[in-house]
Amino acid sequence: xxxxxxxxxxxxAAPNHYDMRSLRLQGxxxxxxxxxxxxxxxxxxxxxxxxxxxxxxxxxxxxAGAMTVKTAEKEVVLGPFDSCxxxxxxxxxxxxxxNEVATMIVVMPYAEATA
Numbered sequence: 832x833x834x835x836x837x838x839x840x841x842x843x844a845a846p847n848h849y850d851m852r853s854l855r856l857q858g859x860x861x862x863x864x865x866x867x868x869x870x871x872x873x874x875x876x877x878x879x880x881x882x883x884x885x886x887x888x889x890x891x892x893x894x895a896g897a898m899t900v901k902t903a904e905k906e907v908v909l910g911p912f913d914s915c916x917x918x919x920x921x922x923x924x925x926x927x928x929x930n931e932v933a934t935m936i937v938v939m940p941y942a943e944a945t946a
Contacts, residue, residue, distance in 0.1 A: 833862040843870065850878030850927075858941070870937040874898065878933075879926035888919045889939045896933030899926045909935075 840854035851874045858868020874896070882901075891900065892914040899908050900915055901924045908928075909915060917923050927933040 833857065833860075833864075835860075835863075840871070845870075845872070845880065847883050848872075848878075848880040850875040851880065853937075856936075867938055867940045870939075872935045872937060874925075874927040874933045874935065876927055876930050876932070879924065881924035882922050883924075884920050884922045885939075886919050887939050887942060889917045889937060891915050891917070891925070892936040892938075894934040894936060896927060896931050897929050898933050898935055899928055901925075 835856055837854075837856075840856055843853055843855050845851065845853055851872055853870050853872045856869045856871050857863050858870075891898070891909065893909040893911055895911055897908050897910050899906060900917075902917070902921055907915065925935075
């Protein structure tokens with residue numbers, strides 16, 4: 832078992848994100864998960880990410896507030912405990928259109944090592 836106490840979670844910078852602070856809850860550390868990592872993102876009002884894509888699928892779980900998730904085919908507002916899966920290479924944009932901080936869990940596999 833690998834435990835990360837919330838007070839010890841390390842911040843990390845996510846590319847193409849704005850007005851957002853993130854903490855790594857699991858992953859990228861000895862003894863942690865080998866196939867995926869878990870982050871916690873706090874989006875200020877007006878904060879967001881994208882539009883962009885990654886070659887990795889991801890899952891978003893909103894814990895507090897609301898986040899709008901937009902792809903070419905669909906736009907949805909996720910509230911507390913709502914989740915969505917974003918396939919690899921799908922262009923997406925996320926934004927907090929509300930007046931309170933929105934908190935979201937992000938789960939992603941590790942990138943494949945390139946040789």
